[in-house]
Amino acid sequence: MVKKMVFVLFLSIFLGFILKGEDCEKAKRYFDQALNIKENEPLGLFKKEQLYKKVIELCPTYAPAFNNLGDVYEKQKRYEEAIAQYKKAMELRPDSPYPYFGLGDVYYKTGRYKEAKYWYEKGLSCENRYKPADDKEREALKKEFALTREYMKSIENVLKDGIIKADTIRAILTPATTRGAGEIVSITFGEELIPFDFDKYNIREDAKPQLNEIGKFLEDLFSGEKSIAVEPNTFYVFEIAGHTDIRGTDEYNLELSKKRAMAVKEYLVRKFNIPEERLVPKGYGERSPLCTEGASEKEETPCNALNRRVEIIRKTGEVITVEGRTSIVTRGRGGIIEQKIILDTGFFYQKGGETLVNALKEGSILHSKSDKYFIFFKPEQDCYVYILQEDSKGNLEILFPEKGINAHVKKGQDYWVPSFGRAFTLDETKGEERIYLLATSSPLDSLIEGQNMENTIKIAVRSFQAQSISTRAIKVVRPKNLPQNITPQEVERLSNMIEQIEGEGGWVRIVRFRHE
Incomplete structure (x- = not known):
C-alpha cells in the first residue's frame, strides 16, 4: 500500500x-x-x-x-x-x-x-x-x-541642493536618451517642495522657491526652442499633474487636484515668459498613488503625505487642423495621439416604493431587492463603452454591453442601462459596491484563450484608472419618452443630475455605494 x-x-x-x-x-x-x-x-x-x-x-x-x-x-x-x-x-x-x-x-x-x-x-x-x-x-x-x-x-x-534647481530639472526632463519607446519622462515634486494647505489650492509662499526653479527651466527651454531636437512639426508640451491623498471622494479629489495643477500653471505663466498653451494642467486625484499601505481616510499618515504631489510630465505636441479649426494635440504613452472622449453620464437610483429619483454617488445606501438603479450615457463621438459592477466579494458582472452585443456606441445617441424604463436590483451580497464605466477609443479584445470578458474589462479598468478625467454638471434635453414610474417633474430633476466627463484615449468613472 x-x-x-x-x-x-x-x-x-x-x-x-x-x-x-x-x-x-x-x-x-x-x-x-x-x-x-x-x-x-x-x-x-x-x-x-x-x-x-x-x-x-x-x-x-x-x-x-x-x-x-x-x-x-x-x-x-x-x-x-x-x-x-x-x-x-x-x-x-x-x-x-x-x-x-x-x-x-x-x-x-x-x-x-x-x-x-x-x-x-x-x-x-x-x-x-x-x-x-x-x-x-x-x-x-x-x-x-x-x-x-x-x-x-x-x-x-x-x-545636494535641497530644492530641485533649474539645471537639474532640465537634465531630468530633456535627457539625450531614455530607456526606450513609451518611456514616461517626468519629475515629481513632493509636498515638502510644493505644499498646499489642507483642502486648498492657492500657491503658498514656501512653494514659490521651487516653482521659480521650474519657471526658469521652462522659460529658458522655450526661449531657445529652435535648438531642441524634436520630431519635425512637433514640440514639447508639459503636463502639470496634481495628485491628492485618499481623503474625500474620488470626484472631489479629481477636482481639487485639477485646481492645484491650474494654480501652478497660472503662477508659472504669470511670473515667467512661458507660452500658456504649452502647459496642460490635469487632476488625477487619488487615482495614481505612490503608496497604499498606510494610507488613511481618517487621519494624516506618511503615506498620505507621499501621495500629495505635483508632477511635471514631458509630452510631444503637434498642431492639427480639423474642419478648418486648428488646435494642439498631445501624444501620450508610446507616441499615441490622445483622442478626447466625452460622455454625458448619469447614475441614478429609486428607493423601494418611491418615485423620487436620486443621484447614485459615494455615500448612497441601497437595499437588496427593493431599491432600483439605472445608468444613462450619451457619447459626443463614436467610441466603446463598458460598464462593470463589482460587489464586496469581488464578484464581477457586466452591465453593458449585453452578452453578444458590440460595445461600440454612436455619437449623439441616448443609452439607458439596463434599457429605457427598466432598472437593476441588488442581490443579498452586502457591503461596498462599485460600478465602473469605462470609455475607450478602441474595443477591448481578449488575447488570452478562455479568458472571460469580465476579467478582461477589470484588467482594462486597472489599466485606465490612473488616467485623468474632468467632470462638469450639465443640463440635457429631456427624452421624448419617460421611464416607468417617473413623472415629467422627476425627469427635470434627473436632467440636472447628469454630468459631462471628458478624458483622453481611455478613462474610467468609478461610482461607489453601500449595499445594506
Missing part, C-alpha cells in the same frame, strides 16, 4: 514537471506575442498586460515576464504594482540589472531619490556578473548602464 502511494506520488510529480514544461513553452509563445505588440498601437499596454499576466500564470518562474509586467505598470503609473513585479523578477534573477534599473526608475520618477540611488547602485553592480545573450543585447546594455550613470548625476545634484 505504501509503495503504491509512493509510485502514484512520484508519477504525479513527474507528470507535473512535464505539464509545467509544456506550460512554460506555451508561456514563451505568449511572451513573444507581447514583445511584438507596439506600445503606440491602440491599447498596446493593456494588451501587453494581459499577455504577461498569462505568462506568469503558466510559468511563475519566468523572470522576464515579471520584469516586463513591471515596465507596463510603470508606464501606466501604477507604481506600487510595478515595484512588486520588479522585486519578483529580482528574486528570480538576482544577477540581472534590469529589475534593479526598473525599481530605480520608479523611485526616480516619483521623487524618492535616496531609494532610486540605492537600486541604481545595485543594478550597476551587476555589470561584471550578468552575461548578455548576444552582441545585440550587449550593446543595448551598455547604453542602459550609461543612462543610469547620468540619472545618478542628477540624483546627486538633487540631494
Whole structure:
C-alpha cells in the first residue's frame, strides 16, 4: 500500500514537471506575442498586460515576464504594482540589472531619490556578473548602464541642493536618451517642495522657491526652442499633474487636484515668459498613488503625505487642423495621439416604493431587492463603452454591453442601462459596491484563450484608472419618452443630475455605494 502511494506520488510529480514544461513553452509563445505588440498601437499596454499576466500564470518562474509586467505598470503609473513585479523578477534573477534599473526608475520618477540611488547602485553592480545573450543585447546594455550613470548625476545634484534647481530639472526632463519607446519622462515634486494647505489650492509662499526653479527651466527651454531636437512639426508640451491623498471622494479629489495643477500653471505663466498653451494642467486625484499601505481616510499618515504631489510630465505636441479649426494635440504613452472622449453620464437610483429619483454617488445606501438603479450615457463621438459592477466579494458582472452585443456606441445617441424604463436590483451580497464605466477609443479584445470578458474589462479598468478625467454638471434635453414610474417633474430633476466627463484615449468613472 505504501509503495503504491509512493509510485502514484512520484508519477504525479513527474507528470507535473512535464505539464509545467509544456506550460512554460506555451508561456514563451505568449511572451513573444507581447514583445511584438507596439506600445503606440491602440491599447498596446493593456494588451501587453494581459499577455504577461498569462505568462506568469503558466510559468511563475519566468523572470522576464515579471520584469516586463513591471515596465507596463510603470508606464501606466501604477507604481506600487510595478515595484512588486520588479522585486519578483529580482528574486528570480538576482544577477540581472534590469529589475534593479526598473525599481530605480520608479523611485526616480516619483521623487524618492535616496531609494532610486540605492537600486541604481545595485543594478550597476551587476555589470561584471550578468552575461548578455548576444552582441545585440550587449550593446543595448551598455547604453542602459550609461543612462543610469547620468540619472545618478542628477540624483546627486538633487540631494545636494535641497530644492530641485533649474539645471537639474532640465537634465531630468530633456535627457539625450531614455530607456526606450513609451518611456514616461517626468519629475515629481513632493509636498515638502510644493505644499498646499489642507483642502486648498492657492500657491503658498514656501512653494514659490521651487516653482521659480521650474519657471526658469521652462522659460529658458522655450526661449531657445529652435535648438531642441524634436520630431519635425512637433514640440514639447508639459503636463502639470496634481495628485491628492485618499481623503474625500474620488470626484472631489479629481477636482481639487485639477485646481492645484491650474494654480501652478497660472503662477508659472504669470511670473515667467512661458507660452500658456504649452502647459496642460490635469487632476488625477487619488487615482495614481505612490503608496497604499498606510494610507488613511481618517487621519494624516506618511503615506498620505507621499501621495500629495505635483508632477511635471514631458509630452510631444503637434498642431492639427480639423474642419478648418486648428488646435494642439498631445501624444501620450508610446507616441499615441490622445483622442478626447466625452460622455454625458448619469447614475441614478429609486428607493423601494418611491418615485423620487436620486443621484447614485459615494455615500448612497441601497437595499437588496427593493431599491432600483439605472445608468444613462450619451457619447459626443463614436467610441466603446463598458460598464462593470463589482460587489464586496469581488464578484464581477457586466452591465453593458449585453452578452453578444458590440460595445461600440454612436455619437449623439441616448443609452439607458439596463434599457429605457427598466432598472437593476441588488442581490443579498452586502457591503461596498462599485460600478465602473469605462470609455475607450478602441474595443477591448481578449488575447488570452478562455479568458472571460469580465476579467478582461477589470484588467482594462486597472489599466485606465490612473488616467485623468474632468467632470462638469450639465443640463440635457429631456427624452421624448419617460421611464416607468417617473413623472415629467422627476425627469427635470434627473436632467440636472447628469454630468459631462471628458478624458483622453481611455478613462474610467468609478461610482461607489453601500449595499445594506
